[in-house]
Amino acid sequence: MRYLIVSDIHSNLAALEAVLAAAGAVDGVWCLGDVVGYGPQPNECAERLRGIGTLRCIAGNHDWGALGRLDLSEFNPDARYAAEWTGRQLTPDNRAWLEALPERIELEGITLVHGSPRHPIWEYVLSVPVARENLPFFASLTCLMGHTHVPVVFVEPTLRPGWLEVAAPEPNAPFAYRSGRALINPGSVGQPRDGDPRACYCLLDDDPGGCRVVYRRVAYDIEETAQAILANPFLDNYLADRLRMGR
16 A cells, blocks of 8 residues: 655645645555645645545644644744634634544554654654654554654664664655664655755555655745745745745
């Protein structure tokens, strides 16, 4: 079975459409949260995902922020103003869909969270020590997580349980793992922060013998989204610059 793994779309419809087109035929689409926030097209992105029959999606901190389920004082000013604006824009149907998203999904031997298995909505897993601390909080072979906007893989070697090795995956360079567990971040579709402004996603092939993951990058019309941000008086212009920089 092949799955498209996306995360942190952040109301960027052009990036989402580019990823869906580039991914090709898949057996399912799994989204790791933050469908909305920061960007100018929250309803369009929610509706595009809702129309995918094979979608499984969890909630992210920006989804909850737009719904008023988090204290927005914990957000930086750009994120807070965008969350407040997003909350005012959401249609009743899209709001209800976001409200119903779970914090965590366990399926086919894979755990889906936004932040981390320990704190599904809001924990940044950016280092080996933090990743190692999260190992007791999921029992599956694989944990898929987003939130950081940075593609990374933490893998537990077969002969060293509890130890983790970290890798910054190269696009189009597949890797496989079979017995040791892995925490995998697909990066961000709508607001990459690793210095590469192209939308980032991964494809996961799951079979009884283990998993194989391939990271992909796809260019999209950044200016389309940037100009929509600049035309919106409630979104900071820096958010447009951030898309161009990939930071």
